[in-house]
Amino acid sequence: MNTFAPGTDQITVQVDGAVALVTINRPEKLNSVTPAMSAALEAFAAWANEADEVRAIVLTGAGERAFCTGSDIRTLDSYATPWDFRNRRDYCDALRELRKPVIAAINGYALGGGLETALTCDIRIASTNASFAAPEIKLGWIGGGGMTALLANSIGASNTALMTMTGEPIDSARALSWGLVSEVVAPEALLPRAFELAATIASRPPIAAETAKANLAAAFNLPLAQAVAYERELQGITFATADADEGRAAFAEKRPGIFTRR
Template identity: 40%
Template sequence: MDTSLLLIEKNDGIALLTINSPKTLNALNSTVLSELEGALYELDRDDAVKVVVLTGAGDKAFVAGADIKEMAAMNAFEGQQFGLKGQRVMLTMEKMRKPVIAAVNGYALGGGLELALACDFIYASEKARLGFPEVTLGIIPGFGGTQNLARRIGSARASELIFSGRMIEASKACTWGIVNEVFAPEELLAKAMETAAAIAAVGTLGVAYAKNAIVNGLNMGKEDGFRYEASLFGVLFATEDQKEGMGAFVEKRQAVFKGK
């Protein structure tokens, strides 16, 4: 699927999804959000896709934020609806069975950082700059940023970044736990694809259930999370993938998973 605003390349179980509007630094307007929501839905339904890598076109930005020109004319109701639209995209990504890796190649600000935080984890270029500048525009993050950042790094660090409106370098974002690893710009996408390939090679159902346990478990108390994990753990023993994976281990051969 290729569109003017999104590019999708599929190969060996990996879908590379690129937000393709470099002239606007890949800003998220209503059209981009709608196309992104539809693309994520279709990728989740595509059994040939095991993992998604999300990045931005060009070498300046992953996504530099939501479209300020579009937002400037909104009233209170329209602003709320725009926020809810962005949140639907983030929740679609979080609820996907397939893992999503963010390859942050430049600015990830406002809605761009919210998009990266909705991915399962983030790899960043040394050139990347991350932040929530919304308070400098008289608003707050509206696509789930206040919730996802606080859950990832704690309320104190999240408050510092959101209240100040400042950008931080990729190295600090890594130290704070926002970013998993930082790479040279020319290595970033290759490293993301390398990890994606490792994920695509293992049991599809196992990965999907592990994501389910992590994402949903974060919204539970610890004991409830343990019970939820155990229920998913047990269900997997009724699958072909579990029989194949353990059988292959015992027989000392490479497992061939079918996602069943």
């Protein structure tokens, strides 16, 4: 099996079966992200996309206080000009490039870029102690990693306005009622539940799972008629794979399928 070395102990990667656990590991700073950590996440995304053995990913934060609180504000003054800041490679950009399904296991604070990180994931589950905020407005700017668009697609325009224009946090119960997260569980149940979901996804034919992710992105970006037509094309592609042949054979023979990402 291929392995991945992040190059920093502030991002850790553990592969268990077909599931990769990625941990933002800077709990003493509420898992705020430095440029070196962002580069490690970018490198992980490139590696995971080519790693056949990885079929689903769980993303979480170390410790009990925070999932991620976004970029370390102390590093933001290192950019020579606002143009340099605008053109930086961002960790949310890297995570959006992942073709494999990603589950966010949100423990504690998901603030600013940390909320954007969670929104970039395909499925979000939260612990009861999680809280969510877009606090950039308090500092004089707005989110730049997809905050408004991703929130609006998730919780609607009015709720997005409430979060981005006040900067005030919401708790996990409200996040669930708004549809920001799919489930809320006790803190001790968070990672086991995330792994359970990831293992279920990893057991599915991987090309189909990756295609379902691409199709969902298209559904939010294309007019309805084009989205339906695109889905039909993707269905045709997946139907022609060896995994689809195996799926039909396994169904007929009443046995689990053995899928090879081919």
